[in-house]
Amino acid sequence: MNQSKQRFFIAIVPPPDIEQQINEIQRYFAEHYNSHGALNSPPHITLQPPFHSLAEDVPQLEESLYQFSVNRLAIPITLSGFAAFAPRVIYVDVVKSPELLEIHKDLMSYLEANLGIVDRVSQSRPFVPHMTVAFRDLTKENFHTAWLEFAGRSLHFEFTASALNLLLHDGSRWNISKKFPLAAEPPTIINPS
Template sequence: MGQSKRLLFVALVPPENIQNQVTEIKEYFATKYNSSRALRSVPHITLQPPFKWPTENLAVLQECLQTCAQKCSAFPITLSGFSAFPPRVIYINVVKTPELLKIQKDLIGFTETTLGIVHPPSKIRPFSPHVTVAFRDLTKTNFRAAWLEFRERSLHFEFMASQLTLLIHNGKRWDICNEFPFRGFQKY
């Protein structure tokens, strides 16, 4: 009998009040620009891109993420304005801080050495932290119109990143599978 594998990824998820406001922006893109795929997950900053993992070994993965999270301290995140990966993706820009760059690099290194999870594009592409609001289902025409509307729009949120979040794909959307608090934080 073969092992069943699920798609998972590891992210930083903002607090609920910011999630709600970002989700409103995603809903606007779905309504006005017919781009709804970004609504398939909670607003997040991807640290470890999607990978396949055997569901039977989920506990091993979660133990490793718990260990990794306990090596981290909470740090501030700033979301500032909009940016894009033309011709399809519009996102909220995440300010690249040394702490954010370090946690992403440490997590990628840790999951590779501990679990054998490798994401080849991450080895050649620099980390570009972002919160997607319009995804690859945005047509090129709608991208141009939406980018004209959003490129100068201001947006500013700050929050403390205090945990890693593991998301799992259920076949239709991404669900939060588990959360791993950083050192000094309790899970409620």
């Protein structure tokens, strides 16, 4: 029996047109500030940080994510400007909407209760939704220069997240392994006549 462990994380990925524009910002950081790390995954908002799963447990993981997603509503997402976790990370800021905060909290609880997946670090600090454009390999010097350039830069995108994405690490980069549609229909309001 193959006991190989695979690395996953769960995230919201923007639609292709926005993904392309965020990719261009990430490439800019790679070219101008020698920070390539963010290019190792599609632009995303992490809901569940990386965790390991045995290959044989992946079908159960996928089934659980399907069961979680199928009863959820799509989520409005707003990307607005840039922010930073000094002195290493620059990101596109994501507005903390009640819907986004709720699905994050519910997903973490669900994964812990159903699959025993727990991220102790994120349990001990508040959820800051973000879309990384430069991190880890961004030097402190380059961070300061880049932050001067991006701190006041405006950026605004809105989209509806209609799926959760399970991303799998292939040894060098993260790829979308499977999408789980947020399939619930919004409640219909019937006007009594």
